[in-house]
Amino acid sequence: MEQPNPERDEAYWADTSRLMWTTLGIWFFFGYVIHAFVIPLNKIVILGFPLGFYMAAQGSLIAFVVLLFWFAKSQDKIDRKHGVAEDDE
């Protein structure tokens, strides 16, 4: 059992929370905000796709996938910085 270290825990959790809010901010933008503008966005057409339709059908989905890989990497960086990451094999 390792020694309790409240200061480190607090700093770690502050970083983790910040990353959580950033990630959820991006999630909220691609999940909701952008689709509120579907009508004006549909006036822009790329490769046959009205942009508003495209964002709901593909754009936001791609953003979510990229976001999740980025999140996993960033959180791992935070874990290592504060020495709470699991051991590598």
Next chain:
Amino acid sequence: MASQSTAAFTQQLGKYYVTYTGVFAAFVVLLAILEWFGVPNRVIGYLFVFFTLAVYAMIGIMSRTTQVSEYYVAGRRVPAIFNGMATGADWMSAASFVGMAGTLFLLGYDGLAWVLGWTGGYVLVSTLVAPFLRKFGAYTVPDFMSYRYGGNFARLLAVIVLVSCSFTYIVAQVYGTGIIASRFLGMQFEIAVFVGLAGILLCSMLGGMRAVTWTQIAQYIILIIAYLLPVIILSTQKFGIPLPQLTYGQAIQDIVAREQQMLQTGLATAASLKSHIVPFQTYSPLNFFGIILCMMVGTASLPHILMRYFTTPSVREARQSVAWSLFFIFLLYFTAPAYAAFSKLEVYENIIGRNLTEIRPWLYTWGELGLIQICGKPAASLDAVLAACKEIAGHPGVVRLQDFVINTDVIVLSTPEIAGLPYVISGLVAAGGLAAALSTADGLLLAIANALSHDIYYKMLDPNASTVRRLTVARILLLVVAILAAYVASTRPGDILAMVGWAFSLAMAGNFPAIVMGIWWKRTTTTAAVLGMIAGFGLCIFYLVTTRYYPQAGVNYFGMTALTNPVTGAPLVDIAKVMADPKVLADVPASGSNPLQSRVGWFGLNNINCGMLGAPLGFLVMIVVSLMGKAPSKEMQAFVDEIRKPRGRTVIEEKI
């Protein structure tokens, strides 16, 4: 046991599944050759279904286990990428495989609420929930509730939430296997249901989570090949590029142009035509965004999904695994709109506006099954269509949009025929649909049976039970739940398909606030969590049941008003008129014929979005009651600190 390093194990698994994919491809080629030599379609269909079922069963039997941790969490050594595939199969049900494209066909833009809702939720899974539950080291979601919120009462509540959202869902999956098997094999529906049941049990009974994991990966590979192949071929035929996700933009332009043309030439009325790209024709903005939110938050609360992340070797891999899961799910969901667009173009160009005698023959196969209707009758043959349209006064002799009705299931299933592909591709699609339904059913069945055997039996009734006894009880309960689900499915309950969407709202209202607050706010107390769960889940259930089964009571006693048409703003029903009709009141609770059913509510909110009422109430109750009470003990706060840090052992260690 895990003397092998994760990297080596991942590599070895990769070899297995690449070989497996090769064998499957060879099998498809073999069947294509058989078809070429004149083997009848029905035989090919049977070979497909029985070969794939045999493979799943073989994996299931090879993965049998007598260890509790293997049975419940696959020994916690499933590498991130493979767990991602298994989650993909766990997640994508018959409704995603067969129904999603059909919904997009019918609703156009508004259908994309489901695509968004069923993908974005994984962001919440990864940031807020899964890694922490993995660190905790539970076998089930109710385990966490019990530990964090003072014992068996919270556990029992969590089990109630779990069973109520998972059982209707599994019935729908068994129903789906029955539909697919009966459609492609010509089996009687009731028999097909029990064949599907056998497939499900063979996968899960002996090996629990371990067996389900390895079969779900095998099922994912088949379902994704089966989903992508037909539409890739179709895209290549039409546009010369094998990327349907890119080329359907052109199809959308053609659809939009054709919509205008049909309106001008009288082939469609404004009432029968829904534009493919104009938003908010079916759902009001509130309900559109409500569906997105409820499906997303529901994703992060459904126990059969969360428990998949209990099986990874580490917290780090749990996070990576969520990303892989969404990637594998994304492959199907971003292809679904292409299916919808291609099928719509085919219908608009080659059916609507055509002389009745020129209808393309692929349609009659589905007409015979009653899945396509022209002029109000099943389009079983040219004669049937001609006879049906003759009965309509002043029918012009060409198919108009309002004459044409298509069941949403047909969109994916008929694409091979639209593209003129050999039957072997249709058989492949059937095998894919079956894999989707079976894999989801496996996951749900295990979630329910584990909650009953681990949480109710072991933790609450007999904590001293031996390993052998626990596993025996787990297997018996699995069998009982499976048979019960198959029995309910074989009665063809009309409501069950509508209830799948409810599962998400129920999970959202019942689980989400308690799980998230338990991890993210140390101050959350036991009383607050228990009251919050009861209040949130209770309100959600109340709203569902009232609006669907007792709408008159909702209007009379709870101030509910009619939902409105999002385009015109007019009420969907004239409540005063309906309530004045004594025939309607005699029909309570209505058997699907009550004109008020699901058409009343508060704030114009569809009942599928009841999580929008329940979850905020749950959060509110938890915050207020927590602040009124004493802060949780030092030990509990230390426990929360512990699950927040990936390093170190899991918080609870189960005895093996």
